[in-house]
Amino acid sequence: MKEIHAKELFSHIDPFAIHEDPAIALATDGKETNGLTIGWAEYGVLWSKPAATVYVHKTRYSKHIFDGAEYYAICYLKEENKDVLGYFGSVSGRDENKMEKCGLTAVTDDLAPYFAESKLVVICRVMGRNDFDPDSVDAGVVGWYAREGVHTLYHGEIVKVLIAED
Numbered sequence: 639m640k641e642i643h644a645k646e647l648f649s650h651i652d653p654f655a656i657h658e659d660p661a662i663a664l665a666t667d668g669k670e671t672n673g674l675t676i677g678w679a680e681y682g683v684l685w686s687k688p689a690a691t692v693y694v695h696k697t698r699y700s701k702h703i704f705d706g707a708e709y710y711a712i713c714y715l716k717e718e719n720k721d722v723l724g725y726f727g728s729v730s731g732r733d734e735n736k737m738e739k740c741g742l743t744a745v746t747d748d749l750a751p752y753f754a755e756s757k758l759v760v761i762c763r764v765m766g767r768n769d770f771d772p773d774s775v776d777a778g779v780v781g782w783y784a785r786e787g788v789h790t791l792y793h794g795e796i797v798k799v800l801i802a803e804d
């Protein structure tokens with residue numbers, strides 16, 4: 639893969655499209671590596687850095703790994719690998735080693751783990767995290783949190799963006 643500048647990111651992805659065309663967020667805490675399909679993410683500027691925020695629900699197995707991670711990667715897959723999105727979005731790392739079973743190649747010698755087959759990878763350094771405050775949202779949103787509780791937000795500085803060369 640080849641590195642591009644964070645400012646070039648939106649020439650390659652549409653930040654609004656992640657809802658219909660999800661990605662996989664991966665992290666390691668040094669002991670375990672896991673990830674989950676994400677349909678929510680925000681890109682912009684935070685604390686004067688190019689930034690991305692991902693939302694990991696408290697019930698996800700990935701949460702304790704993201705809590706112990708210094709970096710995470712957002713992987714956008716190529717068309718031919720998009721079936722893996724269904725796997726990472728429906729099976730939990732609690733039950734299966736998704737990294738081993740998914741059929742993709744994990745790159746483990748960079749700042750964060752990512753899939754070598756990705757179309758584009760955004761690597762982020764965790765600058766901060768916080769739990770969503772369900773008391774702060776309007777009535778239209780509060781329903782998201784009625785059953786299972788809130789997401790944790792991981793605010794990352796975008797430190798590296800990689801695109802596939804083919």
Ligand SMILES: Cc1cc2nc3c(=O)[nH]c(=O)nc-3n(C[C@H](O)[C@H](O)[C@H](O)COP(=O)(O)O)c2cc1C
Binds near residue numbers: 673723726729
């Ligand atoms: C299209 C799609 C988008 C999703 N977006 C998110 C998300 O942004 N945040 C989240 O916590 N879970 C999201 N999920 C659910 C997790 O990917 C799913 O619960 C996953 O199995 C969790 O894996 P884990 O337990 O190994 O962490 C999404 C699932 C799908 C199918």
